[in-house]
Amino acid sequence: MNIRVRITATGQVLTLDIEEYLRGVVPNESPASWPMEELKAQAVAARTYALAQTGILADDERSQVYRPNSMNPRTDEAIRMTHSIVGRYQGAIKPMFFSASCGGVTLGTWGPWLKHLTNCPCKAAGYGTNGHQQGMCQQGARVLATQGMYYTDILNTYYNMSFSPLNEAATVTPPSKISIQYQTIPAWANQIKLPWQKVIDPGGTDTWPGSKTVGRFWVEDDNQINKYLALGAPGADQYFNRCLPMYRSAPWIYVWEGPNEPQPMSDNLYVVASAAFWSRYVDLMHGAGLKVCIGSWGVTWPHVDQITLFKDALTKTDYWSTHEYGAPTMQSSSGDNCLHYRRLIAALRAASCRVPPLLITECGIDGGCAGQGGCGWRMIVPATSREQYQAQIAWYNTETLKDYEVEQVFLFVAGPKPLWVSFVIDEVLARWVMNTHAFPVTFPVDQAALEKFLGDHCQKTIIPLDKNSAFQKFAQPRGWLPAGLCPDIVYNSVMYSVQPYRSPNDTSVQYIVWCKTGDWGNVKFFIRSN
Numbered sequence: 341m342n343i344r345v346r347i348t349a350t351g352q353v354l355t356l357d358i359e360e361y362l363r364g365v366v367p368n369e370s371p372a373s374w375p376m377e378e379l380k381a382q383a384v385a386a387r388t389y390a391l392a393q394t395g396i397l398a399d400d401e402r403s404q405v406y407r408p409n410s411m412n413p414r415t416d417e418a419i420r421m422t423h424s425i426v427g428r429y430q431g432a433i434k435p436m437f438f439s440a441s442c443g444g445v446t447l448g449t450w451g452p453w454l455k456h457l458t459n460c461p462c463k464a465a466g467y468g469t470n471g472h473q474q475g476m477c478q479q480g481a482r483v484l485a486t487q488g489m490y491y492t493d494i495l496n497t498y499y500n501m502s503f504s505p506l507n508e509a510a511t512v513t514p515p516s517k518i519s520i521q522y523q524t525i526p527a528w529a530n531q532i533k534l535p536w537q538k539v540i541d542p543g544g545t546d547t548w549p550g551s552k553t554v555g556r557f558w559v560e561d562d563n564q565i566n567k568y569l570a571l572g573a574p575g576a577d578q579y580f581n582r583c584l585p586m587y588r589s590a591p592w593i594y595v596w597e598g599p600n601e602p603q604p605m606s607d608n609l610y611v612v613a614s615a616a617f618w619s620r621y622v623d624l625m626h627g628a629g630l631k632v633c634i635g636s637w638g639v640t641w642p643h644v645d646q647i648t649l650f651k652d653a654l655t656k657t658d659y660w661s662t663h664e665y666g667a668p669t670m671q672s673s674s675g676d677n678c679l680h681y682r683r684l685i686a687a688l689r690a691a692s693c694r695v696p697p698l699l700i701t702e703c704g705i706d707g708g709c710a711g712q713g714g715c716g717w718r719m720i721v722p723a724t725s726r727e728q729y730q731a732q733i734a735w736y737n738t739e740t741l742k743d744y745e746v747e748q749v750f751l752f753v754a755g756p757k758p759l760w761v762s763f764v765i766d767e768v769l770a771r772w773v774m775n776t777h778a779f780p781v782t783f784p785v786d787q788a789a790l791e792k793f794l795g796d797h798c799q800k801t802i803i804p805l806d807k808n809s810a811f812q813k814f815a816q817p818r819g820w821l822p823a824g825l826c827p828d829i830v831y832n833s834v835m836y837s838v839q840p841y842r843s844p845n846d847t848s849v850q851y852i853v854w855c856k857t858g859d860w861g862n863v864k865f866f867i868r869s870n
């Protein structure tokens with residue numbers, strides 16, 4: 341989006357892309373040496389302030405100071421990492437006022453999108469009132485950034501606004517399989533409604549009633565967790581007995597993962613022992629009435645010639661899981677790291693092994709795939725902007741949609757612990773993930789009433805075939821043939837997909853498969869006379 345700015349010295353009016361304009365603005369509002377999260381908050385405020393103006397901007401304090409010769413790599417970075425993100429109040433872009441220091445209190449009288457804050461940390465840092473006290477206090481924001489606060493949280497401290505890209509055009513073709521892993525639960529997490537999510541060390545309270553949550557516990561000797569797998573079946577008993585009280589403490593968890601990224605998978609004796617571990621672990625979990633997901637395998641593991649060693653466990657487990665990362669982009673590791681699961685599935689099919697539903701319980705960009713260990717999308721070289729990362733996630737979604745065996749993919753990681761902040765899925769990204777699901781997720785639904793509604797509706801409508809390959813999951817093994825298609829059906833504001841089938845042996849009966857779009861775990865079918 342372009343803005344116009346009048347250069348006072350020459351009277352010339354320049355037309356500039358907003359992002360280019362900001363490069364000459366942000367370094368004049370915040371010193372480029374300030375903490376990156378403050379610079380990012382400043383970039384969002386300056387972008388939004390400029391876009392909220394009508395007409396031609398001045399190049400001085402009457403609008404914002406624009407000096408193209410002041411550009412700096414650090415402020416450029418802050419602008420790029422917040423590319424196109426603006427603040428909105430009730431959907432509208434509003435001027436995000438900011439001032440140098442508020443003296444401890446922001447007034448918030450120039451608009452309801454500005455907060456009346458009574459404890460800004462600028463005062464404790466020794467700063468008095470300098471400016472109009474409306475909106476973000478720059479010295480306060482600097483202190484918060486120094487304390488490790490992420491820029492969206494800084495903005496939420498000073499504004500009653502939501503923050504998202506200017507152009508929210510969906511880049512994901514529904515249905516979406518994209519979910520999120522939470523390392524800790526941020527304050528905004530209960531706003532993010534997804535069919536699935538994964539939580540590390542879940543507490544006793546369900547943040548998302550009605551949806552499905554994968555749980556995994558970190559135990560204090562997680563680094564030596566491999567010892568349990570090396571012991572084979574007896575190790576499973578030890579591990580299970582250790583974890584069971586924790587599993588019982590979070591009964592809302594839908595399915596549990598076991599030890600994370602077991603290794604060394606290059607050691608075939610270890611792999612054989614771990615296969616016995618997983619087989620026994622499934623039995624123990626099922627014996628306790630718990631759903632289980634085996635594997636949690638790290639990138640590239642198991643090798644294609646190892647996967648059938650896990651046949652016993654795969655035959656009876658509820659789910660299995662692998663992790664897929666790429667670097668510097670997810671695509672650039674395609675077939676090697678990302679989409680490695682396809683080779684595993686092919687190997688299992690070739691050996692007539694069962695392929696249970698697959699959860700990609702971690703995915704994203706990890707510099708470890710390109711010699712930049714422990715480095716996520718925010719720090720990877722060459723740099724990845726938020727929009728570029730979203731495009732990669734969209735690509736991954738499109739690819740996994742081709743494989744009905746993949747149930748969900750979980751982006752790593754929201755609420756990151758300090759080691760993992762460069763991987764952060766912040767509130768803006770989380771809301772984008774939620775928007776990739778083509779319908780508002782509301783839980784729970786009245787199942788019986790819904791099925792009656794679908795059955796009644798389907799009787800009336802016949803339209804084109806096979807809009808989604810995921811239906812094959814149910815139809816193909818049963819030898820059913822598509823018999824037209826219902827359009828997506830909206831019931832209680834939720835969109836559902838429906839596929840009528842007929843059995844080749846009995847043309848008088850339709851089998852109707854339905855699911856909530858993007859939630860193939862909820863696929864159901866019922867038989868209805870014509």
Ligand SMILES: [Zn+2]
Nearest residue numbers: 442460462477
């Ligand atoms: Zn302040």
